[in-house]
Amino acid sequence: MRIGVLCSGGDSPGMNAAIRGAVLRGVEVHGFEMVGFMDGWRGFHEDDRVPLDRAAVRGISPLGGVILGTSRVQPFLSGRGDEADIQAIRDRVEEYGVDAFLLIGGNGTQTVAQLLTEHGIPAIGLPKTIDNDLSGTDYTFGFDTAVSIASEAIDRLRTTGDSHRRCMVLEVMGRDVGWIALHAGMAGGAQVTLVPEFPESIEQISEWVLSVRDRGRSSLVVVAEGFRLAGDEAQTTRDGLDGFGRKRLGGVAEVLAPLIEQRTGIETRATVLGHVQRGGSPTAFDRVLATRTGIAAADAAEAGQWGTMAGLRGDRIAMVPLAEAVGHLKTVPEARYEEARLNFG
Amino acid sequence: MRIGVLCSGGDSPGMNAAIRGAVLRGVEVHGFEMVGFMDGWRGFHEDDRVPLDRAAVRGISPLGGVILGTSRVQPFLSGRGDEADIQAIRDRVEEYGVDAFLLIGGNGTQTVAQLLTEHGIPAIGLPKTIDNDLSGTDYTFGFDTAVSIASEAIDRLRTTGDSHRRCMVLEVMGRDVGWIALHAGMAGGAQVTLVPEFPESIEQISEWVLSVRDRGRSSLVVVAEGFRLAGDEAQTTRDGLDGFGRKRLGGVAEVLAPLIEQRTGIETRATVLGHVQRGGSPTAFDRVLATRTGIAAADAAEAGQWGTMAGLRGDRIAMVPLAEAVGHLKTVPEARYEEARLNFG
Amino acid sequence: MRIGVLCSGGDSPGMNAAIRGAVLRGVEVHGFEMVGFMDGWRGFHEDDRVPLDRAAVRGISPLGGVILGTSRVQPFLSGRGDEADIQAIRDRVEEYGVDAFLLIGGNGTQTVAQLLTEHGIPAIGLPKTIDNDLSGTDYTFGFDTAVSIASEAIDRLRTTGDSHRRCMVLEVMGRDVGWIALHAGMAGGAQVTLVPEFPESIEQISEWVLSVRDRGRSSLVVVAEGFRLAGDEAQTTRDGLDGFGRKRLGGVAEVLAPLIEQRTGIETRATVLGHVQRGGSPTAFDRVLATRTGIAAADAAEAGQWGTMAGLRGDRIAMVPLAEAVGHLKTVPEARYEEARLNFG
Amino acid sequence: MRIGVLCSGGDSPGMNAAIRGAVLRGVEVHGFEMVGFMDGWRGFHEDDRVPLDRAAVRGISPLGGVILGTSRVQPFLSGRGDEADIQAIRDRVEEYGVDAFLLIGGNGTQTVAQLLTEHGIPAIGLPKTIDNDLSGTDYTFGFDTAVSIASEAIDRLRTTGDSHRRCMVLEVMGRDVGWIALHAGMAGGAQVTLVPEFPESIEQISEWVLSVRDRGRSSLVVVAEGFRLAGDEAQTTRDGLDGFGRKRLGGVAEVLAPLIEQRTGIETRATVLGHVQRGGSPTAFDRVLATRTGIAAADAAEAGQWGTMAGLRGDRIAMVPLAEAVGHLKTVPEARYEEARLNFG
Structure with a gap:
């Protein structure tokens, strides 16, 4: 199986660890071939690819930023996500010989992962945002x-x-x-x-x-x-x-x-x-969370759990249906705000 | 209600934040009177007490160590925890006018909290150990x-x-x-x-x-x-x-x-x-976890949930029956060790 | 000898260590009585004083900010520094029984230290500025x-x-x-x-x-x-x-x-x-520099070296005449800028 | 001019910044060709060389360790530093077409730099030791x-x-x-x-x-x-x-x-x-000191100041004759120990 990896949206500490976890597990354990697209969808549109193997991810966990680069370039050329957009992606996917995607990003990216899967382009989401506003996971790395x-x-x-x-x-x-x-x-x-x-x-x-x-x-x-x-x-x-x-x-x-x-x-x-x-360099917590997210995503790919996202649930990583995760922000509930107000004034 | 607080066992970053959370919530919201025993059970045995109010916990969250001190002095004078030991504690508790305990400690301390509650001395546990070996909680602060x-x-x-x-x-x-x-x-x-x-x-x-x-x-x-x-x-x-x-x-x-x-x-x-x-100074993660643990313990005291421990479950703090939490170490499961082995060799 | 200490201008990491160094050396070695004025010249004008002894400076070196507080309140009530202003300070000094000053501050404060000394009110300067713009010292703490x-x-x-x-x-x-x-x-x-x-x-x-x-x-x-x-x-x-x-x-x-x-x-x-x-907490470099600055200032007071400033010269602290230090900014010389330009473009 | 660079002895934070400073100044300003020997004298003996240019030193200042590696392998094959040893080095130097050395190391390495210069193999020393025991400089990077x-x-x-x-x-x-x-x-x-x-x-x-x-x-x-x-x-x-x-x-x-x-x-x-x-990553102080040390060493090479070492003197880097710098440890003087004793007991 050949798997494409890309990062979309703002950078978030831990993205390198997530890529490393996915690659070590995917390549060494499951025998995938893995390829990264540079600068998110830009690299996909422009065929800017790098092979992802053990050597490519060596020593990157402590590094801030992300070795693949990221951007806010959209996957859908028209911006609408209509059939023509999907077809354009499908054509590229065939051209590159990519069987499935691991998509690292926030709410928008997870929505794309779901849409692609629905249209027969298998994808798994790795949630990433410093804002922690994604449903379906206790915390996001970064x-x-x-x-x-x-x-x-x-x-x-x-x-x-x-x-x-x-x-x-x-x-x-x-x-x-x-x-x-x-x-x-x-x-x-x-x-x-x-x-x-x-x-x-x-x-x-x-x-x-x-x-x-x-x-x-x-x-x-x-x-x-x-x-x-x-x-x-x-x-x-x-x-x-x-x-x-x-x-x-x-x-x-x-x-x-x-x-x-x-x-x-x-x-x-x-x-x-x-x-x-x-x-900058991620905290140990984010490095561990991101690494485990990457590992779980690789395992889910091996198991064919497309249309899911690797979420943190307590001390485990669970694959959550993207349909449950996307579309609504996780906001601060009143009880948490009340806790903070303890100190007010 | 007058509540006694003490710390037992090795120090663990976050103990100050836990005390602060419990005191701000207990004193300011629930109207408790709170008192701390110095150096764990030593202060209890020797009547070495300090009042715990808003001023006493001012600005302590970022500080390492613990303002109350801690020690490995045992609660039970004979070391056995028999009826005479319990009675000695009961006598002290009456002498001090303490209605209940918040006990901050590891596995041993949580066992004591359960035993005291069983013998009619109400106690709530705040789990603390850098080793993370306590059941009933995803992670312990420190x-x-x-x-x-x-x-x-x-x-x-x-x-x-x-x-x-x-x-x-x-x-x-x-x-x-x-x-x-x-x-x-x-x-x-x-x-x-x-x-x-x-x-x-x-x-x-x-x-x-x-x-x-x-x-x-x-x-x-x-x-x-x-x-x-x-x-x-x-x-x-x-x-x-x-x-x-x-x-x-x-x-x-x-x-x-x-x-x-x-x-x-x-x-x-x-x-x-x-x-x-x-x-040294706790990480932000530990300060937040410990503060929330303290808040939840104060709420549990108000609700009369004796014999429980404030555990982390996902992104919530849940009161866990001590009977479930104590007595068995939480060890590293094989699946987690397998994840780590990805990088071996 | 009774010595007054005050801080003036913006805060600078290391001020606590400087006070601690001066107090430990001044009180314990030279037998001074030392007193701190709160919030710089405000505390002086309003008789807001605290005793400075070993207990007062315990454990303060790693702390940011300054225990005495600081402000931009001016020493001279009229703002001009004329004879009436000096006399007002002289009156206060006599009232407080203060024999000399240690003044912690930047260029303005060092100028005041010189002026006071010229008018018979002995003062020694401790240079402090995060900007490093003071002449007469290699570096300033902060x-x-x-x-x-x-x-x-x-x-x-x-x-x-x-x-x-x-x-x-x-x-x-x-x-x-x-x-x-x-x-x-x-x-x-x-x-x-x-x-x-x-x-x-x-x-x-x-x-x-x-x-x-x-x-x-x-x-x-x-x-x-x-x-x-x-x-x-x-x-x-x-x-x-x-x-x-x-x-x-x-x-x-x-x-x-x-x-x-x-x-x-x-x-x-x-x-x-x-x-x-x-x-925040000063670097080890600033803590050491500030401590040594305080020690040197106390020694200079004992030796009667009024009108001087404790400057860093290589790896030694030297007392520099304030007349040499004040009045001109230490700017970045062209050779240093050229070094930086190595990397330009 | 072709200049060989090597690091000898234990690693010391700042070595990368020193190499980067020397290379940017040497190659870009003075037009040197520069070459690094891997793992100190091992790379020299075994002809293990890498070119040092702008690309080679890109982004290395914040990194701990040293890109060239270091070792305790001795320059003199017999261990004595006699004429045969010198001749062996001279032969290698000619074989590699190296005109001069920049040697990064502690007391032993600086002694070698002096000895080589005396025997007609031009060398300049960059002092490096976390122990700070080198004479001829206020502080060493690391x-x-x-x-x-x-x-x-x-x-x-x-x-x-x-x-x-x-x-x-x-x-x-x-x-x-x-x-x-x-x-x-x-x-x-x-x-x-x-x-x-x-x-x-x-x-x-x-x-x-x-x-x-x-x-x-x-x-x-x-x-x-x-x-x-x-x-x-x-x-x-x-x-x-x-x-x-x-x-x-x-x-x-x-x-x-x-x-x-x-x-x-x-x-x-x-x-x-x-x-x-x-x-680990050097402090800002060490990065600046090391960078400036490298720059000064490159300038000294351009000026033909062989047999010198780039020492920190106050806020300047000065080229110090190696004869003055080597052979005696810089120990803690009594006055500094007395300062520390302030806090004793």
């Missing part, structure tokens, strides 16, 4: 690394906040879901954690910050990039618009910080963590 | 930090091994189970991982090391302290005995390294990671 | 930690840049001097390093980025916040102005990134590292 | 990384020591000099620091440990591997002999720990850090 980096940033900012008696606002990734903010905030003991799922008013936020001051401490506010203020129909917080509706560079932290300072009288500073969260 | 440190050591040793073309042997903790070795070895891409559950012969190990050399690489061997060579009935590897049965300082790595060197002709060096694995 | 954090950020961003074939622009601190950018850029192998001392044109920068692309790599551009484009008299890069001269949030990286993308056609992303650079 | 790792280990061990009220003994590298112990101990606030230069008695050490206990703390003892107890003529501490003079595995920490426990009654545990100290 998330733990992102949380670690954000948590370390909180530890650093806190000392400056305490020394200067400032309120520090840290913006972390999370356009639609607040998992990184939630976990990093809990790990770092943030006094306020703001997530897209639960809008709060600036009055409430300021009250928390003042209450922390009254207890003799400085506030550390963690905010997910997708958070918006309660009642902010224009979404100016989230979209970083200035008063005239013009798009501003910078993010929600840079909108919040002056509002907090204005209402509390406490000097407040914003930091936008940005791309630093998604790069 | 384990992820230990794996991270061991994995970082592998990354460091590998560069020296490659530069000098040496075989590097790293001994990690794990007297009875190989979880740390298994995960750190997978994260670091160890060429050989040796765990107590699966004895291997020195011939087999040497063959793997030679096969790695033949592929042009240097071997990194991770070995759990409790590993012993196949056929080694005298357990000289595990117990670090010299040829005359005398106990040697140093560990199994220092026994293995010269054996490997002798059989392969490859210069081989041993490193024993030791106590470094269990100290 | 700088190595800032460089380490920036260098780690480069390592992380690079993997994302390589995976996506993007140009990544990282803005680091350095309003007037480019030391952090220079060292972090060299440590991380940045393809372009931009510092305030050496303006470059957008054409030149784009040419370097294209040349890196032609060699098959992705560019990592490090830019100090105070850099401005050559020929940019309006300083729009440095001051982050938009086209209408309005002050923008965000920094120079957010101005540069779209300019680079526009001219090269290469997707380009900006990251502003911000306050993360100045917080 | 030292800062080793100190960082040892300092982080102290931070970790301290939390376990405090939680269990144990005395923790950490053994770090330093067979002849105590620089790593001195700096790591100061960075970590060790209560006792033991170095080869200053023997102390077990009575004195135990007294310090008891005095720390009386202040309510737990002791952290850092000991260099070459330390020996005062009055220990048989050097049993240093050589790790048991009572019968037999060589034991393990190091001085494992001799000291039971002695301390026996005399103080305080539970005491030993950790031997070992090879972890010399591997």
